[in-house]
Structure formats: C-alpha cells, structure tokens
Amino acid sequence: MVRAQFTFPRGFLWGTATAAHQVEGGNAASDWKAWEREPGRVLGAHTSSRACEWLQGRYIEDFDRAVADGHNALRLSVEWARIEPEPGRWDAAALQFYRAQLLALRERNITPMVTLCHFTQPLWFMERGGWETPACIQLFERYVQKVAAELGDLCTLWCTINEPNAYVFAAYVAGVFPPGRHNLLLAQQVHLNQLRAHAAAYYALHAARPDARVGWAQYLRGFVAARPGFPPDRWAANWQHQLFNMGWVNAVHSGRFRMLQRSVPVPECRGTCDWLGVNYYTRDLVAFDLRRPFELFGRRQYAPADVLSENGFIASHPAGLFRALEEMQAFGWPMFVTENGVEDAPDSMRPAYLLEHLRALWQAVCFNYPVHGYFHWSLVDNFEWERGWTQRFGLYALDVETQVRTPRRSAQLYAEICRANAISAETAQRYAAPLAGSMFPGSMLAG
Ligand code: IFM
Numbered sequence: 001m002v003r004a005q006f007t008f009p010r011g012f013l014w015g016t017a018t019a020a021h022q023v024e025g026g027n028a029a030s031d032w033k034a035w036e037r038e039p040g041r042v043l044g045a046h047t048s049s050r051a052c053e054w055l056q057g058r059y060i061e062d063f064d065r066a067v068a069d070g071h072n073a074l075r076l077s078v079e080w081a082r083i084e085p086e087p088g089r090w091d092a093a094a095l096q097f098y099r100a101q102l103l104a105l106r107e108r109n110i111t112p113m114v115t116l117c118h119f120t121q122p123l124w125f126m127e128r129g130g131w132e133t134p135a136c137i138q139l140f141e142r143y144v145q146k147v148a149a150e151l152g153d154l155c156t157l158w159c160t161i162n163e164p165n166a167y168v169f170a171a172y173v174a175g176v177f178p179p180g181r182h183n184l185l186l187a188q189q190v191h192l193n194q195l196r197a198h199a200a201a202y203y204a205l206h207a208a209r210p211d212a213r214v215g216w217a218q219y220l221r222g223f224v225a226a227r228p229g230f231p232p233d234r235w236a237a238n239w240q241h242q243l244f245n246m247g248w249v250n251a252v253h254s255g256r257f258r259m260l261q262r263s264v265p266v267p268e269c270r271g272t273c274d275w276l277g278v279n280y281y282t283r284d285l286v287a288f289d290l291r292r293p294f295e296l297f298g299r300r301q302y303a304p305a306d307v308l309s310e311n312g313f314i315a316s317h318p319a320g321l322f323r324a325l326e327e328m329q330a331f332g333w334p335m336f337v338t339e340n341g342v343e344d345a346p347d348s349m350r351p352a353y354l355l356e357h358l359r360a361l362w363q364a365v366c367f368n369y370p371v372h373g374y375f376h377w378s379l380v381d382n383f384e385w386e387r388g389w390t391q392r393f394g395l396y397a398l399d400v401e402t403q404v405r406t407p408r409r410s411a412q413l414y415a416e417i418c419r420a421n422a423i424s425a426e427t428a429q430r431y432a433a434p435l436a437g438s439m440f441p442g443s444m445l446a447g
Contacts, residue, residue, distance in 0.1 A: 004440050005424040006362040013111060013373025014418040015073030016066065016395065017339050019118035019162065020082070022382035023059075025051035030081035031126045032119070032385075035178040046388025052380050053403050059101055062379055062405070065396065067108040069411060070419035074105055075338060075375045077115035077162065078151070080143055081122040087139075095150045102154035113157040113338070113375070115217065116144055116201060119167055119177065119385070126179060131190040131197070141200040148208035156213050159338065160201040163219035163279055164194045165244050173294055176386040184294060188259045195248055195257060195269055202272035215275040217338040220245050220328075222283020222320035226301070232288035236298035240286055243296060249276070253331050275372070276328055277338030280357075283320040309342045309349055311391060316342070316349065318356035322363055329369040337361060341377035343384070343391035347408040351431040354410055358423055359439055376414060380405055 021027050025048060036047045052058060066074055082094040105112045117140070121130060125139060144160070161167075171177035172187035181187075198216055205212040223240045225233035243260070251257040255270035282302075289299035302308060306315035321340065328335055340357055344350045354376070364371055381394035389400055395411035398404075413431045417423050428436040 003424065003426070005420070005422040006359060007422040008362065008365060010421070011372075012365075012421055013073035013336065013375075014414075014421070015071045015075060015110070015113075015373070015375045016379035017075035017113075017375040017377050018077070018379060018382065019115065019120075020054075020077045020079035021048060021051070021118070021120045022378075022384070023052040023062075023076075023380070024054040024079065024082075025049060026055050027079060027081060027120065029085040029122055029124075030079065030120045031123050031130075031178045033081075034123055035180075041176075041180075042386055043388045043390050046383070046390070048383040049400075050403075051383050052398060054101075055097070058403065060104055062396075063104050063108055063110065065405070065407075065411075066379060067110060069395075069415035071110060072418070073111040073113065073373055073375065074379075075113040075115065075159070076101065077118035077159075078147060079120065080117060080125070081120060083147065084122060084143055085124075087124055087128075088142075090146055095147075098151055099154065102151060106154065111157065112155045113159060113336070114147075114151070114155045115159040115162050116140075116147060117160065118162040119170075130179065131193050132186060134193060134196070136193050137197045137200050140197040141204050144201040144204045145208065148205050148212070152205070152209040152212065156209075156211055157275075158201075158205050158212055158214045159277055160198040160205075160214060160216045161194055162217045164191060164198070164216065164248055166219040166279075168194070169244065170386075182294065184260065191247060192257055192259070192264060192266070195251055195266060198248075199266070199269040199272045213274040215273055215277055215333070215336075216248070217277035217279050218245070218249060219279045220324040221281070222317055222323065223286050223298070223300075224283060226285040226287040230288070233286060236288045236296065237286035239296045240298050240300075249328070249331065273331075273333050275334040275336060276331070277336050278321075278324055278328060279339035279377075280321045280324050280337065281340060281342070282314045283317040307349065310344050310346070311387075313387075313391060314342050316353050316356065318353075318360040321357050322360040325361070325364040325369050325371060326367070329364075329367075334370045334372055336373045336375065337371065338375050339377040340374070341393050343393050345381075345392040345397065347410050350408065350410040351413050352435050354413060355423065355428055355432050355435060355439065358417065362423065 168191045223237040225237040255267045284300035286298040302315040342353045380396045381392045381398035384391040396405040425440040
C-alpha cells in the first residue's frame with residue numbers, strides 16, 4: 001500500500017473541548033442549575049447532577065486519557081458561578097480547583113485553552129438582569145480580572161465567551177436556555193452587550209498578562225439557499241448568515257455592530273481578537289417562509305440525502321468547515337477549530353465524520369489559512385443542555401451512574417491522528433473503509 005498521508009504543520013494543537021457545567025457537576029449557584037429544576041426544561045427531566053464528576057477530581061483520569069491518546073491541548077471552561085457565587089465574593093476553593101486543573105494539564109504537557117463563559121452565569125447575575133443590561137460589562141470585566149490575576153500564570157489562550165450567537169438564540173429566541181425568552185429585539189441587545197463585555201475582557205486579560213492570547217468561539221453554521229435559483233431563499237439564507245454567523249465577526253473587524261433595525265458603533269471592540277475560534281458542526285438548507293419571523297423568515301431543514309446523526313441533530317457537511325475557514329481567513333486572524341463533533345452513541349457515524357472534517361481542515365491548512373489547532377467536542381459524553389443525556393458527543397462513552405468511561409473506536413482513531421500529526425491512508429482504511437478510497441483516490445489502498 002502507498003503510504004500516503006495528510007500531514008499537519010509542526011506544533012499543531014490537537015485536543016478536545018469541554019465546558020464546566022457539562023462535566024463538573026454540583027454547579028449549585030448557576031442559572032442552569034435552577035433551570036434544570038423547572039419541569040419541562042430538559043428532555044426526560046435529566047439534570048447535570050454529578051455530570052462527569054470533575055468536581056470530585058475525575059478530571060485527572062480524563063487528562064490522563066487525553067495524554068495517553070496523544071492530545072497536546074485541551075479546552076475547558078471555568079465557572080463564573082463557582083468562582084463568584086455572590087456578587088464580589090470570590091471563592092478561594094473554586095479558584096484553587098481551577099489552578100489544580102491547569103497545573104495537571106501543564107504536568108502532562110497539554111496546552112490549556114480556558115473559556116471564561118460557556119453558556120452559564122451566576123444566578124445572582126441573572127437576577128440583576130444578566131446580559132440584558134449594560135451593567136453586565138463591568139461585572140464580567142471584574143470577574144475576568146480576578147480570573148486573570150489568579151490563573152493567568154498558568155494559561156495563555158483565553159476564550160472570552162463561547163458561541164455568543166448560539167447562546168443568544170437559545171436563551172432569547174428559542175427560549176430553551178435560561179432565561180427562556182422569545183424576544184428578537186432583546187436578543188440583539190444581549191448580543192451587543194456580550195460583545196462589549198468581550199472587549200472589556202480582552203483588555204482586562206491583556207492588562208493583567210501581556211502574553212495573553214485572547215479570542216472567542218464563534219458558532220458558524222452553514223446556511224445555503226434550499227432553492228438556489230429562487231431569490232427569496234437566497235435572501236433568507238444570507239440574512240441568517242449575516243445576522244447569526246457574522247454579527248460579532250464583522251463588529252470586531254469593523255467596529256460597527258449590525259442589528260436588524262440599525263447599526264451601532266462599537267469602536268472599543270474593533271481588533272479585540274488575537275485568534276478566532278470556529279465551532280462548526282453542520283449546515284442547513286434555508287427556504288423563505290413568511291411564517292417564521294423569529295428565524296428571519298427562513299425555514300431551516302436538512303437535505304433529504306443528508307447523512308444524519310443518531311438523533312437527527314447534525315448533518316455531516318465537511319465542506320462547510322472548509323468554507324467557514326475560508327470565509328474567516330479573510331479577516332486575517334489566526335484561527336482554531338474550537339469545536340467540531342457529532343452525537344453518536346454507537347459511534348457508527350463519528351469515524352467518517354471525524355476523518356472527513358479533518359480532511360477539510362487539512363485542505364484549509366494547505367491553502368495557508370492560518371489554522372493552528374483542532375479541539376474535538378468532546379472527550380467524554382457530557383450533559384448536553386436542554387437535551388440532557390440523550391446526546392452523546394464523547395470519544396469516550398460515559399455510564400452516568402457508575403462514571404465508568406469506555407473508549408469508542410473514534411477515541412483510537414483520533415489518537416492515531418494526534419500522535420502522527422497526520423491522517424494516513426492506512427488509518428482511514430481501517431476506521432472508515434468505504435471512505436478511504438475517496439479520501440486517497442487511485443489504487444494506493446489496494447494490496
Ligand atoms: O455541547 C455543546 C457545547 O456546549 C457548545 N457547542 C455545541 C455543543 C454540542 O451541541
């Protein structure tokens with residue numbers, strides 16, 4: 001067999017991404033803990049409960065798994081509600097808990113990337129109006145200053161806010177995240193306030209640590225006109241793309257934030273990006289639909305021929321990852337793929353999904369797009385928000401009761417890629433034989 005392989009640049013970061021609320025457990029002072037207690041909020045009345053027991057120290061065994069699998073980076077988040085359970089009161093034990101995590105990563109030569117806000121907030125913050133009022137900017141800044149002072153010596157890569165667009169959609173449009181609102185105008189205000197809070201965090205981190213490299217993780221979803229020859233579909237797809245995907249990106253680039261009814265100057269946000277995180281999972285076909293004002297008159301659906309994940313949540317479209325990176329590289333920022341993955345308990349789709357998305361990533365690297373790492377979502381199955389434990393994104397399967405982790409085949413596949421810093425034809429052949437021929441065309445796989 002020809003020993004063909006797609007090789008990544010030296011020093012490329014390979015890891016997984018996690019979020020505090022989804023893996024730690026016992027997150028008592030957060031808005032999500034309260035939300036989970038309300039009937040009907042989470043599928044099957046599931047709760048995060050002990051999650052993956054990182055709070056009890058199981059992060060150590062998970063970091064050991066990561067290092068054994070050849071990962072050299074890991075993205076995790078710190079929990080604001082744990083660090084500041086009451087306004088202005090800092091919890092020393094919580095800060096110590098995160099210091100211990102970062103030290104454990106350093107001992108294993110794993111580069112940490114720390115997210116400061118991943119979908120959860122302290123309950124007290126939300127009771128004061130949360131991100132709806134401009135006061136959120138100083139409150140977030142104060143929290144970030146504290147984290148930078150306490151943890152800044154242990155981390156360089158900082159992600160201010162995870163997927164602000166997905167958060168705003170879930171919490172203020174679809175109403176499936178706390179505070180469960182359905183208000184487009186408020187959604188835009190929250191998006192703007194978070195953007196300003198991001199900028200304040202950017203400067204706070206740089207003031208505390210000149211070596212800090214600060215970005216955010218942008219959820220980028222593909223939006224494609226369902227009927228490309230039908231202008232209203234193209235209009236609806238473009239609107240969704242501009243407002244959902246590009247709002248923050250354009251604002252940080254230009255210093256102007258575009259809202260539905262106007263555009264707002266945000267000069268303080270301009271340039272607050274040392275790197276851009278791309279979270280890419282899937283793409284939609286968008287059809288114009290007057291009955292969907294909340295979704296900007298676009299009805300989103302997967303194409304009939306799409307390969308869908310276990311619960312139909314994700315359609316595999318690796319070309320969308322390439323396209324996202326292509327569009328983003330025009331801004332000139334270094335990039336990481338900060339999330340990508342698929343819910344798939346039986347691991348029947350994940351090997352091909354992973355291989356095809358990594359090939360798309362490799363193509364982007366070959367085009368000299370400045371992508372410096374990839375973080376798979378996720379290391380171990382974890383609490384998937386309003387879908388509870390019904391969706392399994394882990395390279396390792398989790399038995400929530402016993403906390404036993406079992407590697408899926410994809411854990412091995414990903415480990416081979418991380419260790420080699422490359423995807424070989426032989427690896428593709430072993431994990432996704434039907435795909436290998438198209439990934440490595442010609443006769444090289446024969447014999
Ligand atoms: O689990 C989430 C994560 O918290 C944010 N990005 C998408 C993931 C999978 O749905």
